[in-house]
Amino acid sequence: MIDVMGVTKVFPNGTRAVQDLDLFVREGEMLFVRGKSGAGKSTLFRLMMGMTLPTAGKILIEGCDLAAMNRMRLRALRRRMGVIFQDFRLIRGHTARENVELGMRVLGISPRVIRKRAVEYLDYLELTEKANADVETLSWGQRQRLAAARALAREPEIILADEPTGNLDAYLSQRVLDLLLKAHAEGATVIVVTHAQSVLDQSAFRIATLEEGRLIADTEAVDQGGGAHAT
Ligand SMILES: Nc1ncnc2c1ncn2[C@@H]1O[C@H](COP(=O)(O)OP(=O)(O)OP(=O)(O)O)[C@@H](O)[C@H]1O
Numbered sequence: 001m002i003d004v005m006g007v008t009k010v011f012p013n014g015t016r017a018v019q020d021l022d023l024f025v026r027e028g029e030m031l032f033v034r035g036k037s038g039a040g041k042s043t044l045f046r047l048m049m050g051m052t053l054p055t056a057g058k059i060l061i062e063g064c065d066l067a068a069m070n071r072m073r074l075r076a077l078r079r080r081m082g083v084i085f086q087d088f089r090l091i092r093g094h095t096a097r098e099n100v101e102l103g104m105r106v107l108g109i110s111p112r113v114i115r116k117r118a119v120e121y122l123d124y125l126e127l128t129e130k131a132n133a134d135v136e137t138l139s140w141g142q143r144q145r146l147a148a149a150r151a152l153a154r155e156p157e158i159i160l161a162d163e164p165t166g167n168l169d170a171y172l173s174q175r176v177l178d179l180l181l182k183a184h185a186e187g188a189t190v191i192v193v194t195h196a197q198s199v200l201d202q203s204a205f206r207i208a209t210l211e212e213g214r215l216i217a218d219t220e221a222v223d224q225g226g227g228a229h230a231t
């Protein structure tokens with residue numbers, strides 16, 4: 001599904017954020033990515049969604065080179081993705097509900113379903129009370145939950161979640177994780193960056209560890225097996 005092949009990313013200032021990285025993510029797989037701050041996790045995400053191009057190597061999505069995709073194909077691909085950014089990237093000047101709804105609007109979903117899903121996802125993440133609040137008035141934890149609601153209400157095929165529980169207590173972290181697990185159970189390919197040991201401990205899923213831009217460990221899922229790719 002996502003094939004990262006010998007990818008290196010060097011920024012103009014000389015920082016080698018990702019170095020000679022190989023990572024193959026199967027369709028429908030759930031994968032956790034961990035690594036210290038600065039290890040290259042967010043850079044890897046940006047590479048996987050085509051927001052930035054590799055300096056060397058390539059990234060294939062369903063066999064197609066991201067670097068060779070034109071704007072239209074890239075836009076079509078992003079429609080199938082739900083991304084929870086580490087810095088949220090909510091739309092200023094809009095309410096919480098509008099943020100969730102706007103995320104779905106480009107997908108051609110009927111207004112009735114959009115409204116229904118927005119209500120459900122906001123409710124599950126305990127944001128109902130804030131549905132009509134401007135995003136700028138929300139706390140960091142509320143913004144994080146909203147970013148999750150916005151990305152996941154799209155019910156995307158590919159989910160990239162960058163530290164989606166960083167600002168949340170155990171109960172709310174579990175709620176976000178439950179939505180990610182549900183998406184995976186329904187067939188989505190899910191990649192989650194996390195530092196949270198509690199999340200990693202309970203997970204029977206594959207865990208990839210980055211260190212200084214390199215993949216230093218890649219443990220297979222306990223409950224998936226079959227066609228295993230090990231590094
Ligand atoms: N646009 C940029 N220009 C120069 N260096 C960058 C840029 N973006 C990231 N870096 C550097 O690349 C390295 C990897 O950054 P990245 O954001 O991918 O780390 P991370 O693993 O996501 O860290 P964190 O856990 O703190 O979010 C860091 O050393 C960072 O300073």
Ligand SMILES: [Mg+2]
Nearest residue numbers: 041042043086
């Ligand atoms: Mg990061």
